[in-house]
Structure formats: structure tokens, C-alpha cells
Amino acid sequence: MSGKHVLALSGGVGGAKLAAGLAAVLPPEDLTIIVNTGDDFEHLDLTICPDIDSVTYALAGLNDTERGWGVKDETWQAMAMLKALGEADWFNLGDRDLGIHLARSWRLRAGESLSDVTTRLTRSLGIAHAIVPMSDAPVRTQVRTQEGWLDFQRYFVAEQCRPVATGIRFDGVPSAMPSPAFAAALAREDLGAIVICPSNPYLSVDPILAVDGIREALEARKVPLVAVSPLVGGTALKGPLAKLLGELGQPVSNRAIADHYGDLLDHLIIDEADAADAEGLRAGGLSVTITGTVMCDAEVRERLARVALSAARIETG
């Protein structure tokens, strides 16, 4: 019998939506969601893990779908006070969101691993599926610009991705080991498929692939690897992917996504608005599914999750 456990690799926003779709159609024992921690940083003495929180809030039904990050029905009293006190206010922490940062930060300081803290917080929010940081060791994404190397959140939030990016690096790799649950999921006898969620390949998925031994493990996989493209209609729905592709000298098309993942990729799911890309991709030997990938509600998230699982030959009920 072929394995049925699914390993999903996810960044924030778009990735979190598909992760929630996968969690809606797979039981907890059949899914492990590995999350990028390259966006993490220390701010006001708090450990901020934006992608872990985006996935957590999406699975808990707490995510703000308009803003794309943080908690819905958020209030901003603490930020207003911080601002009045003249403290750093470039990175917005909502009142409810602050709660998760306080809980995470003191538990980390008390010596718990990021994996254990994440399990504790997600379980407390009623999430039965495994949300797993890619590594318990700090990995920090940095973007090279004309102003020098910028920490990811400086580039993304403070600078609004305005500087031209000429390079990306992940501080902390290659020495960062995969988290115990990541290593265990990869080694499972019943591993059936790997799904790369529609996250930015350069900023959100590459940090996961850069963790010690991960790229090699994925190259040696015996199961299908399916990716959902983050591009829709030749651009990114949110975030700097389209701008970044141009700055890194890549075409803003699914060809660039396929080339970037290279031999790792068995199957690419592209949006119907990019159907014209399919012929070229297939001519290059890649198997392609064309479908709607804009996850505007739970129904579409679940449908796309089923499409991805079917492409990976995983049966769902």
C-alpha cells in the first residue's frame, strides 16, 4: 500500500490558505505542515514568527483575510500606547496578536523549543493538525539591496519591499537542523506526498530547503512532489514575488517557478488565468494541472487541496 501521509511546506498568507484547505480534507494523523521561520525576528524583546502565526490563525479560523496577516477583529490599543511613548511603531502588533507573542516569548525564554511552544499554542487554539517550524534553530532571511543587506522584516514592512533586491541569504543555515517533527515526517514509512503551498519560492520556500539535509532528502524522495504556483495571471496576488522575479532577472511566469524548483518538482498546479503557460511547461516534461487557485473562501481552499492531493495520487474521502 502506498503511503498516505502528506508533508506540506508553507510560508505565510497564500501558503497558510492551502494549509488550511489540506487540514480541512485530511485527518490530523495524515498531515504535517512545515512552516518557514526565515521571516522570524526579535522585536521589542518578543519573538515574532509571522508564518507560523499565519498558518496557526488560518487553521484556527482566526486569520484576518483582508489584511492577510494577524488576527481578525483586531484592536490596536497597545500599538497606540507604544506610539504615544515614542517606541518603535513600524511593525504593527495587534492586541490579540500580542497575546501569542507574549506566550511564545516567555516560554522560549524559559527554555522550551520553538517546536514545543508551537505545539502548545496551536493545541490551545484547538488545532489538532501538526504545525511544525522548519527548524528550532534561528534562521533569518536577509535581502541584499543597494542599501546593503536588510533583515527580512526591515525589507518587507519598514521598506515596503521598495529597494531593488540583488540577492537573498538565510543567516543560520546550513548549520540549522530540521526540527525533530520535520525530520520524523520525512522519514515516515507511510509518507505519500509532499505539497509545496503557493508561497514565495525565493523568500518562503527556499529557507525551508536550505535547512541542513532537506534539499538532499527531497531530491532522494520516493513520493510525488506537487507545488501550487503562487502566480495568478502572471503576477503575485500579494507580496513582492513579481517584483523580485524581475529584479533577479527571471521572467514573471510559471516557467520561472518550475525552473526554480527544478528536479524537485513532479507536478505544478497553475491558475486558469495562466493556462497559456501549460504547453511550454509540459513540453519541458513537467506534469501540469490548470485550475482556479485564488482561495477566496473555505470551499475553494478545500477544492484546491483536493486537486493538489489528487495530483499527488493521495486519496481523500
Ligand SMILES: O=c1nc2n(C[C@H](O)[C@H](O)[C@H](O)CO)c3cc(O)ccc3cc-2c(=O)[nH]1
Ligand atoms: O506589512 C506588514 N506585515 C506585517 N506582518 C506580516 C509579516 O511581515 C510577514 O512576514 C508577511 O506575511 C510575509 O509572509 C505581520 C505578521 C505578524 O505575524 C505580526 C505582525 C505583523 C505586522 C506587519 C506589519 O506591520 N506590516
